[in-house]
Amino acid sequence: MKRPTGTIYWIYLFLFVMLGYWVLTDSGGLFGSQAEIEYSTFKQQLRSDNIESVHIQGDRIRGEFRESQVLNRTEADTTSHKNFVTVIPSFGDEGLSSLLEENDVVITAESDSDGFWWYFLIFSMPLFFLLIIGYMFYRRMQMQGRGMFNIGKSQAKLQEPGKNKTTFDNVAGMDGAKTELREIIEFLKDPKRFEEIGAKLPKGVLLMGPPGTGKTLLARAVAGEAGVPFFTITGSDFMEMFVGVGAKRVREMFKQAKEKSPAIIFIDEIDSIGRKRGAGVGGGHDEREQTLNQLLAELDGFEPSENVIVMAATNRPDILDPALLRPGRFDRQITVDLPSQNSRHEILKIHAKNKTIDESVNLDKIARSTPGFSGADLENLLNEASLYAGRNKRRKIIMDDIENARDKIMMGLEREGMQIDDDEKKILAYHEAGHAIVAAALPNSDPLHKVSVIPRGKAMGQTMQLPEKEKYLYNKEYLLDRMAVIMGGRAAEQLIFNTATSGAQNDLMRVAKLSRKMVVEWGMSDKFGHLAFGSDEEDVFLGRDMTRQKSYSDATAREIDEEVQEISREAYERAVKILQKHKDAFDQLAELLIEKEEVSGEEVLKLMKKDQDSD
Known part of the structure; x- marks a missing residue:
């Protein structure tokens, strides 16, 4: 049986106390049902030898009738009582003791002061119990910060x-x-x-x-x-x-x-x-x-x-x-900005002090491979790595644990139960291979770290690039190469399967956003030259103008859209040309991904070098 808690517990306790109060008072229970009789009636019953015993306390007499006798209080009330109570008159009764002795009545007595404390205890019990409940309720309100006396106090x-x-x-x-x-x-x-x-x-x-x-x-x-x-x-x-x-x-x-x-x-x-x-x-x-x-x-x-x-x-x-x-x-x-590469290295050193890390772990390499990570992210990275090590029953954290933890944080948890058929896996492999080959071929793109077709989070695959150093400024050449790499997946689908899939949704959104920023905000358009039109994003705060603010006409807006489309089209065409040029390496990488599901950046570069040497 489940033990009552909270409010139900207090309700049960209150009912128990009230039951005890009813038992101990004159209304019944321990003392039985009692009849209040006049003193003259008491004397009459005493002379008739109907009284078994009496208990005298001050001027109050409690007594018990003999079992063979029944006393009716009134003719209309036929309720019989075994016990009675009466009060001695204020002028007293000197012959009472002699009368009690003559009729062999059992007599007990106590002082009036002793009875006072007993009655006080009985009648004050409900009030005392209510005070306890009130105090407990007040303490509970205080602990939860909602006490009436705590409302205006500082929470610092x-x-x-x-x-x-x-x-x-x-x-x-x-x-x-x-x-x-x-x-x-x-x-x-x-x-x-x-x-x-x-x-x-x-x-x-x-x-x-x-x-x-x-x-x-x-x-x-x-x-x-x-x-x-x-x-x-x-x-x-x-x-x-x-x-x-x-x-x-x-x-x-x-x-x-x-x-x-x-x-x-x-x-x-x-x-x-x-x-x-x-x-x-x-x-x-x-x-x-x-x-x-x-x-x-x-x-x-x-x-x-x-x-x-x-x-x-x-x-x-x-x-x-x-x-x-x-x-x-x-x-x-x-x-307080996101930490630089050197700062990330120092932060990792601090968080690594209370971890058992293998000597082969290179904190500097980890710092370089975690751009955009905050101090909290780095702490979480080492904690996740320690959980991986514990899951595999290792006593020390190794580099693979940290790699897995980083992939989990950046790309999401691996979806192990997901089943992908051979046709979809082939499309996915060529899609990611398209990203990787374009990234390896272009001079201004970030170095390729690894390519994976293991589903993680919302992504079906991932092509990871890691910058060699911190970037605070992005030139036009880097942005154009970046968009070509992003378009490599859609270009691969079109080139190999002559179709387009929904897997490129995120890629297309990123290219559209990046190309629009180049035209509208960064002045990197050949058509508009060195002009920035400002952001046209919505103001999200209530009570302010929530319409889009534009600093250019509708005709200019159409020209901006055309320029954004042109930049996106050029990025796609560059990706197609690169994949056609390195077709052998492209096919080999896709086959490797189907077989191994994950390929390192070094292996991709070897395939590219082999392809260039054959030319």
């Missing part, structure tokens, strides 16, 4: 200086951000030195960057380096169903920080309350905007001697209210 969590062990040694890369933050650390350590020369501490520091780049870790490291109290809270913690609660929580949080100054307040995901005012459905009077207004007032109301710094993190700085970003509030804005 405090980390005392001794408990925060994070320092800049735990943060790899981000050298520029560290340099900016060291000034704040020095100020918090020795504020008088800066105040003597008239320097003012920045009131706010905004950390901006993609998710997983270590913004929260960086803020925690600042508090650890400075050795000051660290208050952490997320933007959503200010919001509540009651109006005005968010603003009150802001006041409470700043009050606590001032009491413990010097201190740091860190607000994660500040865009949840710092969004531009007037852009919401509720106009300028909703709860979120009141909270933002209070935050702005607290930032502006700081005094230099308070030594409280507000740090905030967001990955959407474009939607923040301009009032937050002006000097005097978030004076210092620090961009």
Whole structure:
């Protein structure tokens, strides 16, 4: 039988106590059904020898009739009672004791004070039980953060200086951000030195960057380096169903920080309350905007001697209210970008410290093969690799484990149960071979890492290229070669099977997006020259114009579409010519993929070299 829990448990307990109360009181149960009789009636029954026993407590007498006797309270009420209760008159009865003895009645007695505590216990039990239930309910509300006395209190969590062990040694890369933050650390350590020369501490520091780049870790490291109290809270913690609660929580949080100054307040995901005012459905009077207004007032109301710094993190700085970003509030804005190759190497070293990794693992190669990975992604990469090693009952992580983990993160989980017939597998092999041969042939494309026809995630196959170094600028030649590589799959389908399949859907979308950016945004069109028309993407925020904004006429739009089509057509034709030129290597690679399902970039280059030598 399942044990009752929660509300049902308390209902059962309440019913049990009420049952006990009924048993112990005069209404029945332990003392039986009792008749309240007049004292004169009691004396009459006593003289008639109908009384078996009495219990005297103060002026109250409880008694029991003899079994052979039945007492009816009234003629209309025929309910018989074995027990009775009566009260001695206030003037007393001196002959009562003699009368009881003459009729051989069993007599027991107790003091009035003893009975008082017994009655008090019995009658106060339900009230006591209700108080316990109320207290438990109150505690439960408090623990869930919904207690009535907790609504307006700050939700910020405090980390005392001794408990925060994070320092800049735990943060790899981000050298520029560290340099900016060291000034704040020095100020918090020795504020008088800066105040003597008239320097003012920045009131706010905004950390901006993609998710997983270590913004929260960086803020925690600042508090650890400075050795000051660290208050952490997320933007959503200010919001509540009651109006005005968010603003009150802001006041409470700043009050606590001032009491413990010097201190740091860190607000994660500040865009949840710092969004531009007037852009919401509720106009300028909703709860979120009141909270933002209070935050702005607290930032502006700081005094230099308070030594409280507000740090905030967001990955959407474009939607923040301009009032937050002006000097005097978030004076210092620090961009935390995705790590470079060298930074990725350092991050991998930190996360590898608590892992058992084989000596053959090359962290530098892993850093080079993970462009676009954030610090959180790299941590997840090594964790997934350790799970692969454990699954295969290895004591150390090897390179294959990391390769499999990277493929899982980048392409998705392998769909082992998927059955592909021979015809579809052949089309898929030629499709991926088309990408690979074009990538190996063009001079400006990224080096080929491997080709696979193993279904992963939503993709049926994958041609993976890994750049040799970080790219921050993309020239026109690289983009044209990139589009030709993407078109290699559709070109292979047309060249070998004289058809087109739905497998090229994602390829066509990528080419269309890339070619449009070249024409509209980057000025890489021969027809329009060095002109950029700006993006025509929709504005996604409520309360603002949601129509497409175009800075060109409809006639120009038609010409742009024609130019985009021309660039896409040229990329397709280049891919067809390359596959026709390297037909032998193309066929051999497709056959290898059908046989092995995965071919390395080195093997593809060997096939290409063999094909060129034969020419």
